[in-house]
Amino acid sequence: MKLRVKLFATLRNGRFDIKEMELPDECKVLDLIKLLKIDQKDAAIIFINGIHGDFDSLLKENDEVSIFPPVGGG
Amino acid sequence: MDKILRIDMGAPGGPKVKVDGLGSYAGLGGRALTSMIVATEVDPMANPLGAENKLVIAPGLLSGTAAAMSGRISIGCKSPLTGGIKEANAGGQPAQVLARLGYAAIVLEGNAPEGKLYKVYINKEGVKIEPADDYKMLPNYDLIDKIKASYGDKVACISIGPAGEMKLSAASIACTDMEFRPTRHAGRGGVGAVMGAKGVKVIILDDSGLQNREPKDPEKFREANKKWVDGLRSHSVTGTALPTYGTNVLSNIINESGGFPTRNFKEGKFEGVSAISGETFADIETKRGGNPTHGCHRGCVIRCSGIYVDKNGNYLTKQPEYETVWAHGANCGIDDPDTIAMLDYLDDNYGLDTIDMGAAIGVAMEAGIIPFGDKEGAINLIKEVGKGSYLGRIIGSGAAVTAKVFGVERAPVVKGQAMPAYDPRAIQGIGVTYATSTMGADHTAGYCIATNILKVGGFVDPLKPEGQVELSRNLQIATAAVDSTGMCLFIAFAILDQPETFQALIDMINAFYGLNLDADGVADLGKKVLKAERDFNKKAGFTAAHDRLPKYFYTEKLPPHNVVFQVTDEELDSVFNF
Ligand code: SF4
Numbered sequence: 001m002k003l004r005v006k007l008f009a010t011l012r013n014g015r016f017d018i019k020e021m022e023l024p025d026e027c028k029v030l031d032l033i034k035l036l037k038i039d040q041k042d043a044a045i046i047f048i049n050g051i052h053g054d055f056d057s058l059l060k061e062n063d064e065v066s067i068f069p070p071v072g073g074g
Numbered sequence: 075m076d077k078i079l080r081i082d083m084g085a086p087g088g089p090k091v092k093v094d095g096l097g098s099y100a101g102l103g104g105r106a107l108t109s110m111i112v113a114t115e116v117d118p119m120a121n122p123l124g125a126e127n128k129l130v131i132a133p134g135l136l137s138g139t140a141a142a143m144s145g146r147i148s149i150g151c152k153s154p155l156t157g158g159i160k161e162a163n164a165g166g167q168p169a170q171v172l173a174r175l176g177y178a179a180i181v182l183e184g185n186a187p188e189g190k191l192y193k194v195y196i197n198k199e200g201v202k203i204e205p206a207d208d209y210k211m212l213p214n215y216d217l218i219d220k221i222k223a224s225y226g227d228k229v230a231c232i233s234i235g236p237a238g239e240m241k242l243s244a245a246s247i248a249c250t251d252m253e254f255r256p257t258r259h260a261g262r263g264g265v266g267a268v269m270g271a272k273g274v275k276v277i278i279l280d281d282s283g284l285q286n287r288e289p290k291d292p293e294k295f296r297e298a299n300k301k302w303v304d305g306l307r308s309h310s311v312t313g314t315a316l317p318t319y320g321t322n323v324l325s326n327i328i329n330e331s332g333g334f335p336t337r338n339f340k341e342g343k344f345e346g347v348s349a350i351s352g353e354t355f356a357d358i359e360t361k362r363g364g365n366p367t368h369g370c371h372r373g374c375v376i377r378c379s380g381i382y383v384d385k386n387g388n389y390l391t392k393q394p395e396y397e398t399v400w401a402h403g404a405n406c407g408i409d410d411p412d413t414i415a416m417l418d419y420l421d422d423n424y425g426l427d428t429i430d431m432g433a434a435i436g437v438a439m440e441a442g443i444i445p446f447g448d449k450e451g452a453i454n455l456i457k458e459v460g461k462g463s464y465l466g467r468i469i470g471s472g473a474a475v476t477a478k479v480f481g482v483e484r485a486p487v488v489k490g491q492a493m494p495a496y497d498p499r500a501i502q503g504i505g506v507t508y509a510t511s512t513m514g515a516d517h518t519a520g521y522c523i524a525t526n527i528l529k530v531g532g533f534v535d536p537l538k539p540e541g542q543v544e545l546s547r548n549l550q551i552a553t554a555a556v557d558s559t560g561m562c563l564f565i566a567f568a569i570l571d572q573p574e575t576f577q578a579l580i581d582m583i584n585a586f587y588g589l590n591l592d593a594d595g596v597a598d599l600g601k602k603v604l605k606a607e608r609d610f611n612k613k614a615g616f617t618a619a620h621d622r623l624p625k626y627f628y629t630e631k632l633p634p635h636n637v638v639f640q641v642t643d644e645e646l647d648s649v650f651n652f
Contacts, residue, residue: 008326009319009353017348044310045529050332050343050634052535066330072311072528072567073321073352073378073396074521 001025001061003032008068011038023059030055032065044070075103075138075178075287079201081194083272084125084184089192089203096178101587103135105161105557106603107179108150112159113606118613122154122264123241123271129182131172131232131277134560138173138287140295141582142303144560145169145371147232147249153263155243155430155472156489156514158611161557162265163518165370165379166249166258167230169560171279172196173287186273191239195225197280206275211236213423213460214248214256217276225278227254233276235425238266240462242470243490244430245270248422251370257392258370261427262516263491264472290588298581303375305575311530311567316378317367321396322352324495324523325404331527331536332635333500335493336404337446338436339486342500342632346409350399356380358411363387376564382415391419394428397517400495401432406439407446416453424460426470431456433473433492441480484626489514489616498623498639499632501526501536505639506546510621510649512607518563520550524570531570539640547649554607555600559583601652608650618647 006018015036023032033043033055045068046053059065078094096102102110108130120126129151136144147169153160172180175196186192193206209217214235221231230250237245245266248256260266289295306312315323325347328334332342348354356366364383369376370392380393394402394414402408402417421428435452438444444451458466468479473492477485486493491514498505503522511519522545526536534541556563561579569576576593584591611620627639 006330009315009323012353045327045527047330050330051537052331052533068327068330069315070310070528070530071315071319071323071327072524072530072564073316073324074517074523074564 001059003059004064005032006064006066008066009071010069011042011067027059028055029053029057029059029065032059033067038067042069043067075133075173075176077177078179078181079177080181080183081203082184083182083186083192083274089186091201091203099178103137103178103558104132104146104148104560105150105163105554106599107132107558108148108161109159109603109607111179111181112150112152113610116152118610120152122152122157122268125185127152127268127271129265129268129272130179132179133169133173135558135583136586137169137560139289139586140286141299142306142373142375143562143565145373146560146562147172147260148557149247149260149265151265151268152614153265154241154267155264156491158489158514158614158616159512159607160263160265161513162247162260162262163557164247164249164258164260165562166251167371168232168249168279170371170373171230171281174281174284175279180277182269182272182274185271190273191275192273193275194277195280196277198283209275211239214425215423218250218254218256221276221278222254225280228282230279231256231276232279234266234269235423236460236462237425237470238270240467240470241267241270242459242467243267243475244427244434244470244472246425246427248425251392252372255392257422259422259427261429263513266425289586291585294585295582298578298585301578302575302582305572305578306375306565306568309568309572309575312376312564316376316564319352319356320366320378320380320393322355322394322399324396325351325399326353327527328496331500333497333536334400334404335486335495335497337407338405338440338484339497342497343634344404347404349409350403350411350414352396355393355411359383359393366393368393374562376562378564384412390415391422394418397495398428398432401429402435402452405432405436406452408449408452410449413449413453417456420453420456420460424456426456426459429494430472430492431469433486434469434476437473437476437482437485438469438480440484441482443480485624487515488623489620491515496523497632499627499637500635502539502639502641503534503536503542503545505623505627506542506641506646506649507550509623509646510546511550512604512611518553520546520553521563521566522546522549524567530567537635537637539645542641543645543649547652550604551597551600551652553600554603555596558599558603604650621646
């Protein structure tokens, strides 16, 4: 299945900002994170189509996944 | 810090200085002190610009000590913007210097006769007040240049620009930073207008010959401060994210969440976000020879700020905060960092709240005064404020007034104060804080974004009403306490996640004052402050009807999630049940 993956802040270092990716069906967020070689503790905030997800969230065709390291501001 | 400096600006024959003991205010600092003085001494029915109002300037309990992060200052009064009690908080150097000078607070009382303007100079010898006619209508940067020429750059200043002198209700009070620039503002609620009404252009603080304040138990204090700093450095938000990208790291994440208010709160996502994100700003600052990691005061170890330079590498402004980038960016449909930085500079120079200015321009754009996305037009509107034209004075009075004057129904304000950079429909917890805070719409009063979006201190689903009241209540109590310590609120990211870091903060206060405070004691202080503020507002005429969002947030769906604000009135009315 095709996905659009967006990375932010320090996660972009050595990777990418935004990328269309091809993943096997039945993939979870955790599989994607492993594939991108992102440390689990560095994937603090995950959105799937703008809704909060977690490592166990199941991905589907055409999803947009955004991954952030721990961040704060205000 | 065992005295209160009172200056009666309206005394017959000119300003009169009086130094008081702390009396019943002993043990209070920052917001606790400003709010207690205002609640005790100002008639809630007073006109905010009248002689009965008081402007209270107070460093925090730990300001002027070696404690890291302790340089925040609280400025309180009855607000000309909201008509309720106000505490506006700023960084910069003044808190540390004022605390070292030994003052727990400066209280400006009475109003100088119309047309009179003064400067106040304070050093270890005492207080000198002189006419400042040659400073009249000077913007903040020009003012500070003049002061540098006469007093050097080792002093710290608290000043107003033309907006404060014109008593506009979105006027801020500027505090100078480490480079002696007027970049750190007590922005909200029109505190600058009250300083203008008092007739004080600038307070110059000189701590030469003075040392840090000494703790009662230096050994324990040093130990606790070390644990404190270690805790802040090791937490990923305070140790990495904030120093690297500053507060504007939020643009992307709030946009992804669908709660990034765009074009006067019409949509929750901005197509131009990437051009104005914290990642982009940090990149520009590095490439042009600015600096993305910089503290707003000495002793800050998080250093969320930075220096923004123009295309030629010349200083333009400090790194604009997330709120500013959003207000002048997405909210106005503007996706150009240089324009946003220029607007930040102009706001600082004229002495204006960047949030209410961005919101006012958004409203003016909706009214068709200029189109959304008009960069030049936005800059010109702020320049109008500096000129004091009628149009400028309307904009400079904030979003609520601008909406009234131009007949715009969609005014994103609560208690007259503009909402900051989070749409309460897509992030419902912050909506509870906006609606119920004693300050009017204010994100810092109970920063539910931490738990709704950033997963700090747990997680509460931002799109649902469940759990939001409790979240906002607890954060409002904790914030009222933190605001009293002089600590920067960004320490909250570390103390919400790391109990040992919270303990280190309590240990520091105890070691400094020889107290036995515990976590419950800290919460009790927060509750006491909130109760005094609520009580003041009630006597000033606020009812449950004022603790609501504007109607359209309950009826107009916000894309992309197509949600409305769902927390019920009954729930909102239970926030202060403690
Ligand atoms: S973290 Fe940022 S706002 Fe807080 S004291 Fe440091 S520079 Fe100032």
